[in-house]
Amino acid sequence: MKPDISVTFTGLKFTNPFLLSSAPPTESDTNIMRAFDAGWGGVVTKTIGLHPVTNVAGPKTKFLRSTLDGKLSMQKKPDTALHSSWNWELISDKTLDWWVPKIEGIKKAHPDRMLIASIMAGSGSDTELAHWQTLAKACQDAGADAFELNLSCPHMDRKDMGSNIGKDQAQVSIVTEVVKEVAKIPVWCKLTPSTTDIVEEASAAFRGGADAIVSSNTFPSLPLIDPETMEFEVNVDGLVSSGGLGGPAILPQSLAKMASLTNAFPDKAFSGIGGIADFGLALNYFLLGCGTVQVCTAAMLDRAIGPNVIKALIEGLEQFMERRGYASPEDFRGLRRANVVANSKIRRPDGKEYHGGHEAEGYAN
Numbered sequence: 308m309k310p311d312i313s314v315t316f317t318g319l320k321f322t323n324p325f326l327l328s329s330a331p332p333t334e335s336d337t338n339i340m341r342a343f344d345a346g347w348g349g350v351v352t353k354t355i356g357l358h359p360v361t362n363v364a365g366p367k368t369k370f371l372r373s374t375l376d377g378k379l380s381m382q383k384k385p386d387t388a389l390h391s392s393w394n395w396e397l398i399s400d401k402t403l404d405w406w407v408p409k410i411e412g413i414k415k416a417h418p419d420r421m422l423i424a425s426i427m428a429g430s431g432s433d434t435e436l437a438h439w440q441t442l443a444k445a446c447q448d449a450g451a452d453a454f455e456l457n458l459s460c461p462h463m464d465r466k467d468m469g470s471n472i473g474k475d476q477a478q479v480s481i482v483t484e485v486v487k488e489v490a491k492i493p494v495w496c497k498l499t500p501s502t503t504d505i506v507e508e509a510s511a512a513f514r515g516g517a518d519a520i521v522s523s524n525t526f527p528s529l530p531l532i533d534p535e536t537m538e539f540e541v542n543v544d545g546l547v548s549s550g551g552l553g554g555p556a557i558l559p560q561s562l563a564k565m566a567s568l569t570n571a572f573p574d575k576a577f578s579g580i581g582g583i584a585d586f587g588l589a590l591n592y593f594l595l596g597c598g599t600v601q602v603c604t605a606a607m608l609d610r611a612i613g614p615n616v617i618k619a620l621i622e623g624l625e626q627f628m629e630r631r632g633y634a635s636p637e638d639f640r641g642l643r644r645a646n647v648v649a650n651s652k653i654r655r656p657d658g659k660e661y662h663g664g665h666e667a668e669g670y671a672n
């Protein structure tokens with residue numbers, strides 16, 4: 308008999324702890340239905356807003372690859388490995404009116420799968436704050452199982468949107484509270500990784516009533532400049548703006564954010580994102596205390612919604628649990644959380660072994 312890989316997260320039962328994160332794989336009902344058919348336990352919709360959205364004239368996402376000898380480029384070349392995704396895509400360009408019947412249809416077809424509505428509005432005025440409630444009520448009435456508040460998109464021009472809200476603790480609290488006022492379903496807050504101490508923003512979100520914290524969104528970044536043309540590898544008329552880095556390159560950074568969160572709030576719920584492509588990588592987040600994990604870049608590169616990625620994640624989890632005799636993913640959640648400590652708590656060598664670090668030259672190994 309196969310092990311039971313279902314999890315309960317913020318009171319919701321997931322058939323497995325693997326979700327597609329809010330991004331192109333979840334931008335339409337057809338994609339989301341395909342994702343559920345492929346086996347994903349949950350899907351977070353592409354972020355839904357009320358303001359009209361027009362993306363840049365040119366590619367919205369590109370993939371950076373590394374050669375064996377460490378050369379990085381977005382040009383497709385043989386014998387390269389994925390380094391990261393880079394994007395400057397805005398939130399969904401479909402309207403709330405477009406999304407509402409789609410959410411209804413998806414839930415009707417897949418009542419046992421969790422559909423999380425990612426929403427975003429401004430926060431600079433009462434009218435903007437009311438937009439959060441308009442979005443929340445509409446998605447909730449359509450059948451969404453939870454909300455994910457996008458407090459983290461790194462490339463919004465408006466001062467009161469996306470990561471610009473996520474960097475302001477007062478606004479994080481207020482927005483969460485405003486959504487909680489109308490929410491009958493759990494509210495997750497997706498925070499930006501680009502602050503000094505993400506524990507502060509998480510604390511503000513919990514004060515506002517958040518049921519879970521989600522991290523990480525992409526990290527602010529630029530594409531590289533091609534040494535031949537001296538142009539950015541992604542540009543429109545030679546111009547570029549800061550976008551978001553995802554994929555393998557952000558995994559260690561995202562883990563550091565997650566470890567600080569789960570250590571600060573060991574009894575709270577966390578959903579981990581960043582660089583996950585297989586079960587071994589996802590395990591990092593579970594061992595740090597996450598109840599669910601989410602995937603974007605790896606799924607984008609696997610037939611748009613990651614059928615092979617989810618198959619490998621499920622098989623990897625099942626085999627891991629069988630091998631170790633675990634009855635539930637809860638049995639190993641958080642097992643390595645307490646191993647992340649302050650540098651001063653790490654053992655130092657005995658006095659006689661220590662030569663002040665002067666004897667070796669360079670860091671060649």
Ligand SMILES: Cc1cc2nc3c(=O)[nH]c(=O)nc-3n(C[C@H](O)[C@H](O)[C@H](O)COP(=O)(O)O)c2cc1C
Nearest residue numbers: 328329330354394523524553554581582602603604
């Ligand atoms: C093209 C693209 C579009 C994205 N759009 C959104 C979005 O609308 N809302 C959101 O919360 N995150 C968005 N993200 C961030 C992803 O959900 C995820 O947090 C990030 O890519 C890190 O995960 P990964 O390393 O698996 O890619 C987007 C990412 C990419 C690459």
